[in-house]
Amino acid sequence: MRVMPNGIELRVIPPTQGKYDLKIFAKLLDSKESYTWVCSYQVDCPEPKVHDRLPANPFSFWGLHWTARCMGISQCSCSEGLITAPDGCALLHFQTSRPLSATYKLIHGDYDSDVSKRCIVSQIGEGKLDCNIVLLTKGYYRLSVFVKPYSQDGSYQNICNCLIYCPNLVNQNELFPANLSNHCGPGIRTKEVGFNQASHPEPVINTPHGKCNITFQTVRDVEVTATLTRDEASAEGCPLERHTLCTHTKNKVSISVSLPASGVYKLGIFVRPEDEEDFGHVCDYVIRCSAESRGPPFPRMYDTWKKGCVIFEPRSGVLPATKWVRFRVRIPRAHRVFLIGESMDELSLSKSRVWEGNVFTGPARSQLKLAANLDRLSPMIRDDVLYPR
Template sequence: MGAVTGQDNQPSSTGLEDDGNGNSRSQPPQRRDLNGWRVSGQPWEQTKPKTKPITSGSDKGTQVTVEIHSEDTPLKPIRILSLEKGSQRLPGLRGHNNKGFQGTEAPRPPGAKDLHAYPWDKSSLKSMPVDLQQFKKLDDYALKVNIKSSVEDLVKALLKQARTELEKVRAIWMWICHHIEYDVVGYHNKSQLSSKAEDVLQMGKSICEGYAELFEQMCSIAGVQCKKLSGHAKGHGYKIGQTFTGNSDHAWNAVYIEGRWHLLDSTWGSGSVDDSFTTFTRRYNEFYFLTHPALFINNHFPDNSNWQLLKPTLTLKEFENNMLHSSNFYTLGLLASHPETPIIQTVNGKASVSVDCRSGTLFTFKLKGTDEHGLMTLKKHGMKLDIYPQETGRHKLEIFAKPSKAEASDGVYSCVLEYVVECESVDEAARFPKDLHQPVGPSWFSERQGFLRPSHREPTIHTNDGRCSLTFTLGKDISVLSSLHADGSGLAEDMGRRHIMQIRRGNQIELKVHLPHAGNFVLKIYSKKRSDPGNYDYIFNYLITCLNTEVKWPAFPQSYSKWMEDYEILEPLSGLLPANRNVQFKLKMHGIAKVLVQAENTYPLTHNRGCWEGTCNTSGCREVFVMVHENANHSFYSHVLKYEVETQ
């Protein structure tokens, strides 16, 4: 996926060992129970410590450490570590002004009050209330701090603007995410890699182990309890359906803030790497700061299940089988996807996917790198996608989304979901024209552009006789343009428009479609402001299907610029007239002084109840024109329609 996992077996200096083949492997961690006691191979056996230190401090700054021994151990005198008054210097901070720094106790294991319900309740992306606007000043300050003399000096500088535990963690998080980059060279060559906090600071780069080490040490210096966690991650290189075995492949942190544990991943918060794992791109990701545990488990599985901070916890098998949602899925306001399993099977050549969201979001998809083999429709609170793979086997399906406010052409779609589609049979009838644009059909987006109350709400229109009529109420003062497209039919762009008759009646618009033959067609609809002399913008499209091979409708007559959008042809609708026949004309036009039909001879039409009517004979001509005289005081006529006459 886009974020870096650091599937990064560490060198021995960071708790990993070499396997003798040049590969570093994690040493098996010691098993400990919730009290920190090391547990042996059998779950009921415990190895008790011989001594257990207890630290006590008075409000005057006196600190005493007492050792409690088991009965079979000779007693020793109580050793007083320090009776000094006032603030204490940390061993690692000698020579520095340590005012404001605190020592941290050993992190306590998570308890009942740390747990969050699973699955996610859709309430918040964070595990505690966080107002990012209140962090703006602190964030800006942390980004400008540029100290590399020591970790202690860096923390001291950051804490000048941080007072609470949350502010301290935020300042550390922002600094690491914006100043440490992923070490793609070290990932491939462990001999050049160090994950020690001081080395990470000096080099300005590391893998996940180094990010987590630095975060843990900076929090410790700042007086915030922090623990480095390890486990499996569905990050870079993850393949849908893969199982996780052996050593951990990722590291992250838990921080103790306001009496509760919270999770974060500064590696993934800092950016991502390319597919070849050779280039790191810094791209800050807020999602992985104090992520809600029910979302964090989506791609982080800790070695110790207690650090899931969930009730109930997930098994490794459940983690492997669960759907993977990218961070973009949640930051875009998406809520759920169906089906909830990453591998889906087609039924009779078809598979369906849907996504739920809170508000209007734009979607698109790629099936094996193309969007030709599916029908995606936008819903008010999500989308629905039917896909029809045209080959059997396993296919990669990617779902992309972007916020509706990013409707400009520079808006970028982000991948939010991936499925593997297993196809056993192909529906060869479900072959869609290449001009079909996703999504298909009317939606909240077309309504926003002014197309209200569509007569056809589904994306596909089925017609048996090759004809259909669509109507809309226009909610804006717009002009509408439409065109018809098909694969391999020789339907040129101008002829594609002539197979649609567009009629406007007030704020109502009707599109009459006559198909030239059977097959699958795309009806594209464009619009622009009526006062705008510029180009039309694409809005949406329909899929029109006809299986009747006897269908062969001619185009409508060709119209010219003087033909107004609220004019209407009542007859003849066909743009191809029979030869040597009397043809009845009936046209609804307003504001016209005279109307003539020019064939071999000229035939005037008479005005009757809002319509111009009359008869024309097509003998001896190849073309017939309708001309209008707009002003009785003028002598010239304008062409508005052109018909063709059948050859004898």
């Protein structure tokens, strides 16, 4: 049933063949009186069209509620209440006239709440709310949408209920990572911390090569870090934290990702303003990797690797043994830069203010550390040396 300012639209889906009596009851909006019998119909169903179980709807309407405009929603891609998802994927889009927070609830007879939460990715942007949905099985689903004014206390209000139909048996879709925030992808929160012009405007990134580079233009002086997680246990030798590399120059932040295996990952981005002690969460990205090859980890970065530091080569944190490797890095305020392994090699400063030089990696299972002379000699990054290749 769709409730509109000047009427209702009622869709009847008989479960089996036969005749049905349909009685309609109504009352004035917000009235405390009981519903009154308005009219009756006889519905004759010679052949049922639906063989899948419909989800229950505890709310009194489907589609977008007629008061949605008063709540700040000007348009919805599911205004009629039905979405068909033949490939098991759907996108629900709202246009908003003012900033809103949103939460979603997906209902299916075979899903518990933990599975349902992993079917949804929420993006809260300026002038829009987006909900990416992935479905695993054939059948009908109910998606209920709840909103409230952004950054205000108070309860969420149900504003839309969509019936989603997946007509095909879908076995290949993977769930999204667990514990995603409502702020996925760039949106209101990224703009609040001064991040603009995101290279990846969508919250879900598909990479066939196992690598991606997410960039933002920045207008505030902040420190950036990122965390990479996946729900499945990893058998890789390096921790996942070694598979992300944050680079922050004067007005640009780059978060490079090199994934160790195929699968679905959650990338969390955090920032710390210059005048604060703790990092705060900004947004999450979902990264789907279909690459068969393993991406190498990045070098291990020490706390001294700060804003303005850039590593051009080598980007891999695992180097072949007994090989000459070219190093090129930029380190602001550095007087001298060294590579420390079995010996200490000094890099030279080029005209473009890049420290560079060729360094012999040494034997297998050794380590190379890059150190810079700022006020004192400080370790900056570390590379691990593998067996000869």
